[in-house]
Amino acid sequence: xxRGRNSLLDRRALFTTGAAAALLAATGASAGEPPRxxxxxxxxxxxxxxxxxxxxxDGLFMQVARQGLIFDTLTEVTGNGILKGELAxxxxxxxxxxxxxxxxxxxxxxHDGSPLTARDVVASLQSVLTEAEVAVQDDLxxxxxxxxxxxxLPLLLAQSRYVIRPAHAPEAGIGTGLYxxxxxxxxxxxxxERVESHYKDGTAGWFDTVELVSxxxxxxxxxxxxxxxxxxxxxxxxxxxxERGDVTLQADSAGGVSALSDDLRQPPNxxxxxxxxxxxxxxxxxxx
Numbered sequence: 158x159x160r161g162r163n164s165l166l167d168r169r170a171l172f173t174t175g176a177a178a179a180l181l182a183a184t185g186a187s188a189g190e191p192p193r194x195x196x197x198x199x200x201x202x203x204x205x206x207x208x209x210x211x212x213x214x215d216g217l218f219m220q221v222a223r224q225g226l227i228f229d230t231l232t233e234v235t236g237n238g239i240l241k242g243e244l245a246x247x248x249x250x251x252x253x254x255x256x257x258x259x260x261x262x263x264x265x266x267x268h269d270g271s272p273l274t275a276r277d278v279v280a281s282l283q284s285v286l287t288e289a290e291v292a293v294q295d296d297l298x299x300x301x302x303x304x305x306x307x308x309x310l311p312l313l314l315a316q317s318r319y320v321i322r323p324a325h326a327p328e329a330g331i332g333t334g335l336y337x338x339x340x341x342x343x344x345x346x347x348x349x350e351r352v353e354s355h356y357k358d359g360t361a362g363w364f365d366t367v368e369l370v371s372x373x374x375x376x377x378x379x380x381x382x383x384x385x386x387x388x389x390x391x392x393x394x395x396x397x398x399x400e401r402g403d404v405t406l407q408a409d410s411a412g413g414v415s416a417l418s419d420d421l422r423q424p425p426n427x428x429x430x431x432x433x434x435x436x437x438x439x440x441x442x443x444x445x
Contacts, residue, residue, distance in 0.1 A: 192443040197366045201378040201390040205371035207344035211330045220317045222347045225437040228320035228332035236424035254308040261297040268337040275299045280324035335362035363443035389417045391432045
């Protein structure tokens with residue numbers, strides 16, 4: 158694995174954990190506008206193909222489907238730009254940041270009811286951390302030994318390619334995320350429903366259902382938003398909505414734009430490195 162500056166946030170926020178991070182990361186919503194539960198979020202996204210699976214396909218469509226919807230990662234960059242644990246409750250480095258230990262939450266189950274264990278984490282990470290050894294220490298502890306030291310590893314593991322899947326069904330679209338899969342049509346649609354109980358209850362996951370629709374043509378995505386057929390869409394940097402009062406534009410550093418209906422709300426200081434609030438729109442946004 159190569160070291161290097163990760164683009165998600167500044168290094169000064171890397172190890173901001175503890176009470177202050179927990180407070181800032183709860184919802185990010187202002188005191189005057191608390192999140193509301195309910196409704197169906199419809200996102201028109203690019204990047205899907207008919208060859209997409211739950212383990213293959215890196216377009217925006219499948220990235221949002223994986224990280225913002227069905228699966229979780231060990232760590233998370235919150236809407237406030239803070240790095241904190243998601244499936245991991247904490248981590249420790251040794252040997253000059255070459256060896257890492259991650260402690261896992263004990264209250265997590267996959268959507269099929271099976272509990273999350275270290276074996277699931279090892280099975281998920283060993284194929285993507287190609288220059289590392291990932292090993293079980295006990296049921297809720299994982300050790301990662303890198304070929305070369307990397308102090309950015311906890312930040313790296315917040316990216317969408319490091320989602321955690323069940324070892325017994327890695328390709329089935331079964332995760333630990335806030336939404337469980339109800340329908341998947343490769344290159345076309347993902348439909349998911351909010352799980353009844355989740356460790357993020359009260360802090361994220363405000364929609365009852367989320368639908369991702371693949372629309373390859375940017376003009377058609379724009380038209381779908383104009384006609385109220387979807388609530389948000391990823392658009393080119395200069396869409397036709399610049400002067401519209403019913404659409405909010407959120408630019409990202411890559412030159413793209415997320416266009417949101419004004420019915421949608423999100424925490425302040427959303428991500429700017431990728432569209433759709435660093436891929437976690439379904440769990441962070443709400444209708445207001």
